[in-house]
Amino acid sequence: MIRHAMDMIKLSVSHGSPSQVPVITFDQPLYVVAKEIQWNWRDSYGEEKFVIMFGGLHIEMVFLKVIGGWLEGSGWTTMLADANIATPGTAESFIKAASVTGSRRAHQVMACCLFILLQKTYIKYKVGVTNEYDVMSFDSWCTQQVSTTAQFQYWYTALQLELLLLIFLKSLRAADFDLCVNALSNILPWFFAVNHGNYACWLPVHLHDMRSLDQMVPDVAAEFDFLQWPSIMPTSKIMPLHAWEGRWWCCGLD
Numbered sequence: 645m646i647r648h649a650m651d652m653i654k655l656s657v658s659h660g661s662p663s664q665v666p667v668i669t670f671d672q673p674l675y676v677v678a679k680e681i682q683w684n685w686r687d688s689y690g691e692e693k694f695v696i697m698f699g700g701l702h703i704e705m706v707f708l709k710v711i712g713g714w715l716e717g718s719g720w721t722t723m724l725a726d727a728n729i730a731t732p733g734t735a736e737s738f739i740k741a742a743s744v745t746g747s748r749r750a751h752q753v754m755a756c757c758l759f760i761l762l763q764k765t766y767i768k769y770k771v772g773v774t775n776e777y778d779v780m781s782f783d784s785w786c787t788q789q790v791s792t793t794a795q796f797q798y799w800y801t802a803l804q805l806e807l808l809l810l811i812f813l814k815s816l817r818a819a820d821f822d823l824c825v826n827a828l829s830n831i832l833p834w835f836f837a838v839n840h841g842n843y844a845c846w847l848p849v850h851l852h853d854m855r856s857l858d859q860m861v862p863d864v865a866a867e868f869d870f871l872q873w874p875s876i877m878p879t880s881k882i883m884p885l886h887a888w889e890g891r892w893w894c895c896g897l898d
Contacts, residue, residue, distance in 0.1 A: 646677045650689060665864050667695040671702045672842050679849060691853065691860040698850040700816045701744070706843050707812070707831055708741035711751060711805045713838050715739065718798070720754070729753060748813070755806040758799060762786075805834070825854050 650668065657666045670678050678696045682689045715721075721735035730738070730750065741747045766782055773779050780788065789796040808830055815824035828851050835844040858865035 646674060647681050647685075647689075650678065650681065650694060654694075663863075665693065665695060665861050667697065667864065669697045669699045671699050672706075672846060675699075675850070676842075676846055679846070691856075695857070695861060695864055696850075696853065698847065703828070703831070703843075703847070704748075704809070704813065705741055705744055706835070706840055707809055708744065708747045708751070710834050710838050710840065711802070711809060712739035712741055712747070714805060715802060718802075724750060724754075748809075751806045751809060755803060755810065758803040758806070762800070762803070808834075821854075825851065828854075 650666075653666050653668060657664050668678065675696065675698055678694075682691065682694060682696060716739050721732065721739065724730045724735040724738070725732040729735070730746070734743075734746065735750070737743060738747045738750045766785055769785060770779050786800065790800055791797075808827065811823065812827040812831060814820070815827050828847065832844075832847055832851065835847060853860070
């Protein structure tokens with residue numbers, strides 16, 4: 645079925661632009677099938693014939709689950725409920741990313757709160773140092789605290805994960821190819837760390853393809869604006885799946 649779909653996409657693209665290389669986005673299970681087709685029939689479906697990509701929304705969904713797994717059992721959901729950010733049941737659903745939009749917003753709020761607390765703690769540290777020449781820089785202080793305090797290390801890591809998520813989302817919204825590749829390379833080790841085997845196995849393939857794009861299909865690399873897709877707003881660069889998610893939410897189908 646995937647092979648037939650690729651044939652139809654090739655015919656459709658060739659009808660309007662005979663020299664254009666088709667670019668197709670899949671979720672993880674279908675991406676695996678498409679890449680196996682590409683590797684087994686290189687003459688017809690090789691990397692020079694098709695650009696096969698992971699869907700940005702699917703990467704976000706799985707990484708939300710990675711962050712949820714890190715925060716599970718930490719009291720994070722209780723904090724969200726006590727702060728009236730979400731009901732207890734909804735807060736628990738953020739662990740498994742049952743709602744992408746809701747989970748994303750919860751992590752945005754959490755990242756802001758953690759950063760504010762981090763800054764307040766650093767300011768308190770500076771006030772307590774009598775000699776101003778002994779004051780460590782913010783990054784050095786964070787590194788020291790990570791190495792000496794387990795609780796600080798845990799929440800600092802949670803903040804770094806949430807910032808990685810936000811950087812990846814920014815790369816999608818801003819159509820920044822280099823930022824997207826860099827974010828993916830930083831996200832990838834966490835799929836191994838928390839045993840998301842399918843993404844740990846296949847996301848490196850996608851990352852390699854994106855890094856090799858200018859070598860495999862230089863015309864696409866030169867002309868293709870990586871994530872600049874039509875969406876709900878003319879000035880927005882949200883990918884199609886994110887745009888459809890917005891449409892579902894507006895219709896009350898989230």
